Amino acid sequence: MTAYLIRRALYALPLLLGVNVLTFVLFFVVNSPDDMARMHLGQKHVTQEAIDLWKHERGYDLPKLWNAGAEGTAKLTETIFFQKSVGLFLFRFGRSDSGRDIGADIAQRAWPSLAFAVPALIFGLLVHITLAVGLVFFRLTYLEFWGVALCVALLSISSLFYIIGGQYLMGKLLLLVPISGYDGGWNAVKFLILPVIISVVAGTGSGVRWYRTLFLEEVERDYVRTARAKGLSETRALFTHVLRNALIPILTGVVVILPSLFIGSLITESFFAIPGLGSYTIDAIAQQDFAIVRAMVFLGSALYILGLVLTDISYTLADPRVRLN
Amino acid sequence: MLTLFWTDALFLLLLAMLGGLIWHSRRHEHLRRPWRKVARSRSAMVSAVILLAYLFIAVLDSIHFLPPDGEGGVRYKTEPVSVLDWFLTPLRTRVEKTYSAPLAVQGYAKENLRLADGSSRWDYPRLEFGGAHLKDPARGWLRDVLRTGFKGAAGGLGLGVILCFGTVFLIARVRELPVSLVGGEVLSGQSEVPWRAILGTVVVLCIVGGVLGELALKYHVFGTDKVGEDVLYQALKSIRTGILIGTLTTFVTLPLSLLLGILAGYFRGWVDDLIQYLYTTLNSIPGVLLIAAVILLTQVYMAKHEEEFASLALRADLRLLFLCLILGITSWTGLCRLLRAETLKLREMEYVQAARALGVRQGTILLRHILPNVFHIVLISVALDFSSLVLAEAVLSYVNIGVDPTTDSWGNMINSARLEMAREPPVWWSLTAAFVFMFALVLAANLFADAVRDAFDPRRAD
Numbered sequence: 001m002t003a004y005l006i007r008r009a010l011y012a013l014p015l016l017l018g019v020n021v022l023t024f025v026l027f028f029v030v031n032s033p034d035d036m037a038r039m040h041l042g043q044k045h046v047t048q049e050a051i052d053l054w055k056h057e058r059g060y061d062l063p064k065l066w067n068a069g070a071e072g073t074a075k076l077t078e079t080i081f082f083q084k085s086v087g088l089f090l091f092r093f094g095r096s097d098s099g100r101d102i103g104a105d106i107a108q109r110a111w112p113s114l115a116f117a118v119p120a121l122i123f124g125l126l127v128h129i130t131l132a133v134g135l136v137f138f139r140l141t142y143l144e145f146w147g148v149a150l151c152v153a154l155l156s157i158s159s160l161f162y163i164i165g166g167q168y169l170m171g172k173l174l175l176l177v178p179i180s181g182y183d184g185g186w187n188a189v190k191f192l193i194l195p196v197i198i199s200v201v202a203g204t205g206s207g208v209r210w211y212r213t214l215f216l217e218e219v220e221r222d223y224v225r226t227a228r229a230k231g232l233s234e235t236r237a238l239f240t241h242v243l244r245n246a247l248i249p250i251l252t253g254v255v256v257i258l259p260s261l262f263i264g265s266l267i268t269e270s271f272f273a274i275p276g277l278g279s280y281t282i283d284a285i286a287q288q289d290f291a292i293v294r295a296m297v298f299l300g301s302a303l304y305i306l307g308l309v310l311t312d313i314s315y316t317l318a319d320p321r322v323r324l325n
Numbered sequence: 326m327l328t329l330f331w332t333d334a335l336f337l338l339l340l341a342m343l344g345g346l347i348w349h350s351r352r353h354e355h356l357r358r359p360w361r362k363v364a365r366s367r368s369a370m371v372s373a374v375i376l377l378a379y380l381f382i383a384v385l386d387s388i389h390f391l392p393p394d395g396e397g398g399v400r401y402k403t404e405p406v407s408v409l410d411w412f413l414t415p416l417r418t419r420v421e422k423t424y425s426a427p428l429a430v431q432g433y434a435k436e437n438l439r440l441a442d443g444s445s446r447w448d449y450p451r452l453e454f455g456g457a458h459l460k461d462p463a464r465g466w467l468r469d470v471l472r473t474g475f476k477g478a479a480g481g482l483g484l485g486v487i488l489c490f491g492t493v494f495l496i497a498r499v500r501e502l503p504v505s506l507v508g509g510e511v512l513s514g515q516s517e518v519p520w521r522a523i524l525g526t527v528v529v530l531c532i533v534g535g536v537l538g539e540l541a542l543k544y545h546v547f548g549t550d551k552v553g554e555d556v557l558y559q560a561l562k563s564i565r566t567g568i569l570i571g572t573l574t575t576f577v578t579l580p581l582s583l584l585l586g587i588l589a590g591y592f593r594g595w596v597d598d599l600i601q602y603l604y605t606t607l608n609s610i611p612g613v614l615l616i617a618a619v620i621l622l623t624q625v626y627m628a629k630h631e632e633e634f635a636s637l638a639l640r641a642d643l644r645l646l647f648l649c650l651i652l653g654i655t656s657w658t659g660l661c662r663l664l665r666a667e668t669l670k671l672r673e674m675e676y677v678q679a680a681r682a683l684g685v686r687q688g689t690i691l692l693r694h695i696l697p698n699v700f701h702i703v704l705i706s707v708a709l710d711f712s713s714l715v716l717a718e719a720v721l722s723y724v725n726i727g728v729d730p731t732t733d734s735w736g737n738m739i740n741s742a743r744l745e746m747a748r749e750p751p752v753w754w755s756l757t758a759a760f761v762f763m764f765a766l767v768l769a770a771n772l773f774a775d776a777v778r779d780a781f782d783p784r785r786a787d
Contacts, residue, residue, distance in 0.1 A: 018606035026618050035625045152775075156712065156768040158719045160739050161760055168746055266613055267720055271743075282724055285617045293618055300611035308609075 008312065012305045016089065019301040023294050024085045033060035033080075036290055040097070058097060058291070059083055084294070093295040098287070102295045106277060112182060113264030113276030116192055120199040121261065125254065127200050128207035135208065136215040137238055148209070155205025162202040163271045170194055180273040195272045199265070214249055218242045248318050255314040259303035263296070326391045328405045330642040332569055332649075333387045339572055340384065359701070362780035367519040369776030372769035374526040379564055379766050385409040386565040404638065409565075413558055416541055419454035421553035424745075427754050428470055428544045430456030455545045473543060474536050481535025485528030492524060548754035551741065560758040562733035567766060570649055570718045570728075571711040577653025578710075579703065582661035587695055589661075590668025591687075600665070604658040612655040613724070619651045620644075620726040641729035648721070648728060652714060660706045667699045701781040708774035712767045719763070735759040 037051040037060075055061040060080065063069075067078040077083070087094060093102035135147045171179035177194045218224065219242055227237045264278030273279070277296070284292035329337075350356035363369050386409040410417055424433035431449035438446045451457070459465050497507040507516075514521040537557065540546045547556035589600035607615075623644065627634050634640040671677060672695070680690050721727035722736025723743075730737060738759040745752035779785050 014602065015606050015609060018602065019610055022606065022610070023618070026622060035629055039625050039628060152771055153768060156764055156771050157760075158716050158735075158739070158763060158767075160719055160723060161756075164739070164743060164746060164756060168751070172746075172751075260611075263611065266724065270724075281614065281617075285621065285724060285726060288621055288624075290621070293614065293621070297610055297614045297618065300614055301609040304609040304611070308605075 005309075005313075008309045012309065015305050016298075016302060019298060020085045020088060023297050024081055027290055027294055028080055028084075036060070039288060057099075058095070084291075088295065088298045091299075093299075094291065096284075096291045097289045102292055105280065105292075106295070106299070109275060109277050109280050110262050110264075111276075112188070112274050113269065113278060114261060115188055116195055116269065116274055116276065117261040117264060119192065120196045120265075121254070121257075123196060124200045124203050124207060125250075128204060129211055129250070131204070131208045132211035132215055133238065133243065135212050136219060136242070137234070139216070139219070148212070151205045151209045151212075153205070155209065157202075157205075159202045159267060162198050163268065166194060166198040166201070167271070170197075180271065182272075182274050191272070191274070195268050195274065199268055211246075211250065214246045215242055218246045221245075251318050252311050252314050256307040256311045258310065259306045260300070262303060263300050328389055328391055330389055330405075330639070331646050332573065332642055333389055335573055335576060335646070336383070336387050336569055339576070359780040363776050364518050366776045366779075367522045368772045370519055370523050371526045372773040372776075374523055374530065375765060375769040376773060378530055379568060379769075382409060382561060383565045383568040385412065386562060387569075404636075407565075409561065413561065416555045416558040419545075419555065421452050421454065421545070421549045422450075423549070423551060423553050424752055425452055425455055425545060425549045425553075427546060427548040427556075428455075428540070429548065430459060430462040430466060430544075433752070452545075455549075456543060458543060470540070470544070473539050477535035477537070477539030478532050479535075480539070481532035482528065484535070485524075485531035488527055488531070489524045492520070496520070547758040548752075550755055551745075556738075556755050556758045559733045559738060559755075560735075560762045563735045563738065563759070563762065564766070566645065566728055566732055566734040567715045567718060567763070569645065570652065571714040571770075573646070573649040574653040574656065574710075574714055575707055577650050578657040578660060579707070581653075581657040582664055583696070583699075583703065586661040586664025587668050587691060587699065590665040591672050591691060591695060593669075597665075600661075604661050607654070608658045613721070613726075615655055616648075616651050616721060617724070617726045620648070623647050637731060641732045644729045645732060648718075652717065656710065656714075660703065663702050663706065664699050667702055668695055671695055671698055701783075705774075705778045705781055708770075708777045711774065712770040715763070715767055715770070719759075735763045 033055050034051060037054040038046060041050055041054060052061065062078055062080050062083065084094065091103070093106065096102050096105075131147075135144050138144050138147075167179050170176050171194065178191055179194075180191075182188060182191050219238075224237055224241055227241050228234070232241075262277065263281075264274075264276040266278040266282055268274070269276045269278035270282045280292070281296045283289075284296070350360060386407045388408045389405040390408070390411075391403070391405050392411065422432065425431070426433065430452055432452060435447055435449055438448055438450055440446055451462075456462055456466065456469075459469060493508050493511055494504060496511075497504040500507065510516045511520040511524070537546055541555075541557055545555050545557070547560065550556055550559065585600045585603070589597045627640060627643075634643065677690060677694050680694055718727055718734060719736035719739055722734055723740050727736050728734045738755050742752070742756035742759070745755060
């Protein structure tokens with residue numbers, strides 16, 4: 001197990017390096033720091049001195065890969081690639097283009113993101129799995145047909161409609177909850193109810209349909225038929241046999257997204273003004289803050305790769321047929 | 326004078342290729358069989374009719390030309406318009422001052438009106454075009470709307486019925502059966518292809534089109550937006566954007582995933598490792614962030630090379646094209662993984678081993694034995710991805726990393742609706758129009774894709 005973990009961790013390194021090189025190429029080679037400076041300072045009426053000053057303040061005035069003017073190892077370290085990209089490996093994100101400490105911002109903003117994402121995931125799983133089991137229980141009836149039809153209709157609606165519609169209905173017409181905003185501590189609950197409900201409803205179509213196919217695959221298996229043949233009730237067969245076995249793919253599907261919960265949801269957070277990492281990213285995109293976008297790209301990739309490793313491990317824990325070697 | 330944008334040319338090229346594919350499939354029995362299964366599915370064929378209607382509008386909107394400038398006919402205006410624009414000139418040019426509700430004759434907000442006798446009054450102004458023909462809107466409005474709508478419905482019904490008769494005659498002609506027999510079969514719903522459902526959809530579409538068309542000549546059916554533009558016109562123009570995003574992306578995804586997926590699966594070894602590394606790396610970057618990064622960089626590039634993107638329309642068009650390309654780059658990995666797995670399976674099949682033992686060259690094996698046998702996966706994947714791409718456009722436009730703000734798109738309509746819903750009274754019609762048009766397209770695409778998957782996936786074959 002330990003050896004396997006170490007090997008997986010080593011496998012993640014080249015992936016992270018690849019992500020790093022890709023972002024470096026995107027942000028520094030395709031467009032030079034000069035272009036970025038012009039973008040920020042305005043296209044016209046900007047002097048070369050102003051650009052140089054902007055670059056120097058943010059450390060973008062170094063050579064890209066190789067500093068011929070420096071001594072010894074500084075030839076490698078006094079470069080944009082080393083300063084801006086290698087630091088990411090140690091999760092040192094540096095300062096944003098507007099001068100804030102990105103690492104501190106992320107540490108502070110991860111909590112509101114989690115406060116929304118974790119309940120949304122848990123309630124979503126509960127509701128969707130329950131509905132899917134219900135559909136499978138009533139399979140080959142009109143109830144199932146119309147249930148599936150409703151799912152297809154629900155998943156054909158853009159998530160934006162759910163958010164705007166939900167905000168209008170619950171917040172403005174019924175005046176039940178605040179439309180948007182956030183507060184620390186337990187006060188956050190009243191702000192989080194609406195986004196969590198909306199995210200559960202918006203995911204119903206695709207979630208229920210997906211879990212239903214997982215359950216249907218199991219329902220036709222021999223062991224379920226045997227269970228029925230030896231006299232178990234349909235309910236019993238469904239809940240003790242089918243549900244338990246179908247939970248394996250569901251579990252691994254959940255594990256892969258667990259780390260990414262930190263990143264938060266871009267759209268929901270910015271609609272409901274939750275000060276999490278999702279809205280942080282959106283704001284960075286809107287303000288064209290390249291340093292933050294770069295940091296979030298790296299963080300997102302690292303968490304995704306962590307998710308992949310965790311999935312492999314969870315397979316072995318949940319499914320005794322899988323052996324790591 | 327015909328002036329095609331980049332996206333126009335690529336879209337028409339794609340349609341031509343699709344046409345070629347259909348013509349090719351018609352002559353091969355093993356390709357016709359799954360399509361016949363699709364054709365027997367009622368939901369799939371109803372969806373297909375709706376999709377074709379959308380496609381028709383998108384094609385009309387993708388043929389741009391420079392309209393002649395008044396007299397002489399030699400000089401041309403500088404801004405190209407599409408055939409659809411030209412067709413919808415009444416909708417396009419009748420611009421009000423600001424918001425107005427659907428079918429309204431009065432403006433959205435009260436303003437100071439100067440009366441004929443010199444005094445002024447604080448009231449809702451009459452619209453410049455919406456219901457301008459009515460003398461006394463308070464009494465004649467409802468009757469006029471109903472009468473106009475009924476006229477449109479009758480016209481649509483007439484056209485629909487003519488189309489139905491034409492189709493029945495054609496079927497009878499092709500199958501060399503008497504018209505009455507075919508007509509009876511279609512009417513009772515016993516034909517193999519569900520013609521009754523298809524023709525019913527056609528009639529309903531004709532009626533809806535007739536009602537909308539007649540009403541749109543006199544009113545703003547879906548109201549007007551902030552700058553007074555007709556919302557129905559915007560929604561119709563958005564069809565092209567949605568369909569283009571869903572289809573042009575294949576120009577990136579198909580070559581990349583086909584080439585890399587098949588090579589990885591067939592050659593294994595270091596080729597496989599390299600390609601797997603490539604797509605895992607790309608996959609691990611959150612899609613939205615990659616798109617955001619590339620769109621930001623495109624903006625920087627365009628700002629730097631301002632002189633090359635002189636016209637606003639050209640800029641918007643290139644941004645749409647870039648968006649399609651980037652969406653392609655972020656979404657080819659899934660298909661590539663599927664193709665790799667399938668090729669790994671296929672290369673151990675007897676017929677491939679036989680070909681190898683007989684000394685067939687590797688290129689030939691890949692082209693003649695592997696490629697045709699993974700093609701159903703490509704088809705299913707493209708069909709399933711279409712609707713998610715249309716939905717993705719809306720989300721991306723909301724984050725301002727989607728299409729250009731000047732391009733008509735459902736995402737931009739929803740984006741503006743966000744503030745409009747907070748007004749008092751709420752401006753709900755932009756959102757509703759975007760919802761209706763988008764929902765119909767995505768639902769039809771989902772249903773059709775499900776039928777395609779059921780027909781082409783061998784595991785689901787009965």
